Amino acid sequence: MKTDMHLPPSLKKYKRKMAVILPKDAGAIIAYADINKESIVVEIGGGTGFLTHYLAGIAKKVTTYEVREDAFKILSKNTSHYSNLTLKNEDGKFFSEREVDAVVVDVPNSHEFVERSHSALVKGGSFVAYIPSTEQLKDTYIAADSLFREIFSISLPYYDVIVRKKGTRPANFSLMHTAYLLFARK
């Protein structure tokens, strides 16, 4: 399905190879986790950098882990203009950053990052997971349930609205699902 994803010009220049996090989800991550100019952020599973672009453009300091070599090469090129961004070609399982405001994970085993993220976060900080399948959502939710103060999981379907002089209506085919977003506040 070819659909215009309405990427901003900056992201249109990014090389891509694998599935990316789209602006609708990147924006929700930033807004619900309240990431701003003062934020210290750790990202696990940076892929080719579509979310990294937003995190580094907005936050004070970002550390991004990406274990796959092919992704890491593209990620490095795509985001080379950010001076507040540290990239690490590791899986991030034992990330050592502390006093962070948000940890954002986009990996298949997100539930394994819950405990370490909880330790790394400041009070009020957010653990965020980008999760395609319902099973993984459940595993991660249950792992976070006893540790965090507030947890919720949401999904943001998306549709284009076609405006023509003849008629206005939602586009026929739209993006019902990319991933669930799980947020846990410490």
Place this chain on the structure above:
Amino acid sequence: MKTDMHLPPSLKKYKRKMAVILPKDAGAIIAYADINKESIVVEIGGGTGFLTHYLAGIAKKVTTYEVREDAFKILSKNTSHYSNLTLKNEDGKFFSEREVDAVVVDVPNSHEFVERSHSALVKGGSFVAYIPSTEQLKDTYIAADSLFREIFSISLPYYDVIVRKKGTRPANFSLMHTAYLLFARK
């Protein structure tokens, strides 16, 4: 309908009186308009400051117009901690800011702001309108169509996913519609 909107702690403290822009839409505005630490932003119709919170927390410099006195009072209190934010108790129709990266309007007559916004924006900058009704969307879309290089309008339905040991499923009632988001890039 009482629903937990999952506001971040910072916004939970905000006083509110009228309809607000929720994080899902604030995040989309930031992501599709690519607003970041370097951005100069004008906001027309600040309301009680729910979007202003994000804009001022992320962008370099924000000027927010709000003509209603009751809203302006609350807006001023809610956002008093932002030093990069200028508030004006005016309707903004003749806003004089120039070389801005984004103009975001949340007013009933958004189509009347298209031309001035186009003049005020840098090349590549974005005009964004938050629009509840289909008729207003059409008016604004048509007004922007001849001036801007790229236009699109989207909507982001939202649903909570309930995770319980017994069963995982979307919440029954969800937020199908808040507003259409129209983006026009110069």
Place this chain on the structure above:
Amino acid sequence: MKTDMHLPPSLKKYKRKMAVILPKDAGAIIAYADINKESIVVEIGGGTGFLTHYLAGIAKKVTTYEVREDAFKILSKNTSHYSNLTLKNEDGKFFSEREVDAVVVDVPNSHEFVERSHSALVKGGSFVAYIPSTEQLKDTYIAADSLFREIFSISLPYYDVIVRKKGTRPANFSLMHTAYLLFARK
């Protein structure tokens, strides 16, 4: 976009040429208009018969109008096995059937059928319109508003749920919009 529409075997045999009414909408028309074995139904704009299939398979007596010759030929072939179905190669604007339980229209000028439908319906009967655009919905809604006892308009987005041993999740791209369904009860 190639998507399996999960048509029942009977409809898979139908020839098609133009846009069809899908089972999700046909089912909603039948359920909200409460069409059953006792119903007398008039259909305006039969197309190639995808809705006609359901109406004739369920109701007591169906009269279907289709003015386009190419569609009428296909419609005639597709539905030749129904003995309770009368097909008319006319636009239906002056349909003369009376004491009918439901009038279902799928034509671009549905608002022009409101008054005659109201006259033709029994008390408690339903006028139903299948309407792709918001403008047409509004025109038809306003035309029906003063005549009918109860009016509502709905839309049924649709998504496939992918079940795999590895993971269960909504399909990425789904059918957000086919048409609005307007129901007016006399």
Place this chain on the structure above:
Amino acid sequence: MKTDMHLPPSLKKYKRKMAVILPKDAGAIIAYADINKESIVVEIGGGTGFLTHYLAGIAKKVTTYEVREDAFKILSKNTSHYSNLTLKNEDGKFFSEREVDAVVVDVPNSHEFVERSHSALVKGGSFVAYIPSTEQLKDTYIAADSLFREIFSISLPYYDVIVRKKGTRPANFSLMHTAYLLFARK
């Protein structure tokens, strides 16, 4: 949440006590399973008869099982006007009907009905399950996967469209989820 479910007048008279199957889902069950005047149908878990109303109003012969005594009493009263309907106050696990065109189950253990339903169905017949949770969907899907020729599971979110002279737009809060519908064709 009080929302007008737009029930037809016939169903508004029905007494209710527990969750019911709404017209949007009843219609989809009928349309995708292609239930019509010639159909022989078995329903497991009739509840208070909201789906039974449609099945008995449309099909040739319906047998409905409901094991709960309180539901059965209401079901009996609500549907007493159907002469083609047989009600049984049993759980239906060992239903003995054969050569049926459709088996529709609305029970928490729907996966346990897959095998018997397969045996009971004619070639081309449909097993249908109304399933609130993702876990139950998966269990039932997997149980049906090896036996049936074609399986799919869908969901139909629903929204009202508000039409006012001032503005047309989707209702804010809508019914995102009632249940998944699983269809398996023999």
